[in-house]
Amino acid sequence: MQNSLTSLVQQILLKNEKNVQLYIKREDLIHPFISGNKYRKLKYNIKKAKSINKAKILTFGGAYSNHIAATAWAGKESGLATIGVIRGEELEKRINENPTLSFAQSCGMQFLFITREEYRNKSNLEFIEILKSKFGDFYLIPEGGTNELAVKGCEEILNDDDSIFNFICTCVGTGGTISGLINTSEKHQKILGFPALKGDFLQEDIRKFAKQDNWRLILQYHFGGYGKINTELITFINSFKNKYDIPLDPIYTGKMMFGICDLIAKNYFPENSKVLIIHTGGLQGISGMNLRLKRKNLPLIEE
Structure with missing residues (x-):
């Protein structure tokens, strides 16, 4: 495994009243089989x-x-x-x-x-x-x-070029990725975590590793809990891929991106904010989710 990697950062052109500028760091592209976080x-x-x-x-x-x-x-x-x-x-x-x-x-x-x-x-x-x-x-x-060495690895996601962003957004599973981002973020930056799990129990897990207090968990976009999904989310994921040519997974990044777009529509971010979204990968899970969706006669996620 390589010592250092630089991820592609893409702008997402999303019209909004407050000129919030969205960018996504494509951690999903750093390795064909061990992607993202x-x-x-x-x-x-x-x-x-x-x-x-x-x-x-x-x-x-x-x-x-x-x-x-x-x-x-x-x-x-x-x-x-x-x-x-x-x-x-x-x-x-x-x-x-x-x-x-x-x-x-x-x-x-x-x-x-x-x-x-x-x-x-x-x-x-x-x-x-x-x-x-x-x-x-x-x-x-x-x-x-997630352990101390995992957090150390996640501390390498951000680099000096990312200091221009006001907000850093990531999905949250066990808390390792957000902890690494918190530890290497600048004081002027706010780290927003979007948990895939229902509940507020991750706060303590993150505090075990996080060295700053410039973070917040956004709890309302779990879609019912870990692994839960509905037609609205599937439609959003497919629409996002068709519009921006960026695939999202249904467990983590799809829910996070849905939440970010909803927060923008609700004027959560201050005017002219620059927001960096971390794409943590997880795309291999789409095939498995589609098997479940087939059994339920629900629309499939585009692969």
């Missing part, structure tokens, strides 16, 4: 695993986890074995029907499928010891990839 989060964790002579990485994720897919490829690229502890034992018999898991398996990832009840123990030390007795010694990366 997953690349940033894994970068120093992979280096650490190799520096302490760990031969295996073990991590956790759900059926269509961006983190599982990215870890599988990063392990393959770095010569490390990977183990994915997957939420939902019923998925074991449906790997070939699942684009994320079949991709991870093609990269050499070994799976352990567990019940949702067992999965709640993913941070429990006794459970980790059971996993060590099963798989041997490994380097542990938490669900979603």
Whole structure:
């Protein structure tokens, strides 16, 4: 994995009364298989695993986890074995029907499928010891990839050229990406996080890593919770792609962009604000979401 990367920044021409200027940092383009914040989060964790002579990485994720897919490829690229502890034992018999898991398996990832009840123990030390007795010694990366090394990687998203922006917007899952952005942002900048999960519990998780107070979570654009989606959001994502040639995923970036456009319409941003949006990737999850949408006879997301 490379030491430094510079992302393409594109302007989004969106007419509005207050001349709010929108730009998007295309972190989704930095790597074909480990895109966006997953690349940033894994970068120093992979280096650490190799520096302490760990031969295996073990991590956790759900059926269509961006983190599982990215870890599988990063392990393959770095010569490390990977183990994915997957939420939902019923998925074991449906790997070939699942684009994320079949991709991870093609990269050499070994799976352990567990019940949702067992999965709640993913941070429990006794459970980790059971996993060590099963798989041997490994380097542990938490669900979603967020730890201190992940935050360090995400601190490299912003560079000196980004100091012209008044607002930095990102979607939020486990809090690692926004923490990195907070830590390298300028004092005049406000960091806005758009959680994909319902609820306000992420505040404390972010405060564990964030070194400044120039941030806020925008809580009203989760569309019912993690993985929840409706026709309005699908229509928005497809329309945005057709208009700007920028794909969005339905779990994270689609909801964030919907929220940003809605806030602009509601005059949330001061006049002449410059807003930088971080595209955190996650596009591999579209195929899996479309399988769910097909079963529900809902419109599909354009791939």
